[in-house]
Amino acid sequence: MRIVTWNINSLRLRLPTLGRIVETLSPDIVCLQETKVTDEDFPAAGVRELGFEHLLFRGMKSYNGVAILARVPLVELKGRSWCEKEDCRHLAAKLPDGTELHNFYVPAGGDIPDPEKNDKFAHKLSFLDEMTAWFGQKRAGKRILVGDLNIAPLETDVWSHKQLLTEVSHTPIEVEGLNKVMAAHKWVDAVRTFIPPEEQLFSWWSYRNRTWPGSDRGRRLDHIWVTPALESQLKGASVMREARGWNKPSDHAPVFVDIDL
DNA sequence: ATGGTGGAAGGTCCA
Secondary structure (H helix, E strand, C coil): CEEEEEECCCCCCCHHHHHHHHHHHCCCEEEEECCCCCCCCCCHHHHHHCCCCEEEEECCCCCCCEEEEECCCCEECCCCCECCECCCCEEEEECCCCCEEEEEECCCCCCCCCCCCCHHHHHHHHHHHHHHHHHHCCCCCCEEEEEECCCCCCHHHECCHHHHCCCCCCCHHHHHHHHHHHHHCCCEECHHHCCCCCCCCCCEECCCCCCCCCCCCEECCEEEEECHHHHCCEEEEEECHHHHHCCCCCCECCEEEEECC
């Protein structure tokens, strides 16, 4: 089973690009973030034409929005609100073998890394705390968590650890928050089991100047985690870096794992 | 230190 996660930054605009990715990677499941489309306007027919018969989506106007596209049947799991908002940042499904799949879009957090001065940063930290509490009370089992978590936890997950220590996405308080989420449910960073932590790895490059492709000023914001029960089933993982160089790209590249389910 | 670009909008807000 190949599972892709991708922040598509508008599904309607980039449906053809999604098709190109599907053609190249032949995924069984695609988890999208920032679909930026209401459920009413979700382009279900176009997505089905790409081979995904089973669709879950939860969107709103202009912002956020998540979707799970699958060739295999999905059973939607009961969602919940996060930080007392209904802002379409999470979807969960049960896969045919019983594995739970969670797709997250964690708040980006604005520009100022201080929860006292920046409500968006406070929201991001609270969201992480709620993830820690929620997964912390779940029993161990077969689970996969994917998504745009908007945090690059390792020094090698950013182009310059030193220069990004005060930049939202790589500050110590966010990294600590993300590490607590991981510890609460013994999550394993699936991608880093194949691409060693000593090696730089990015999944996002800003649209703004001089980050792509020349200076490679990227960050790894998109993640795939599995519970220990699934770790031995992992077969491979990669970032589809070339998609960032295509015409009209998302600022995120797709990330994927191969796993025996 | 600042501003750079892109998407959904059709104001600006958000990333």
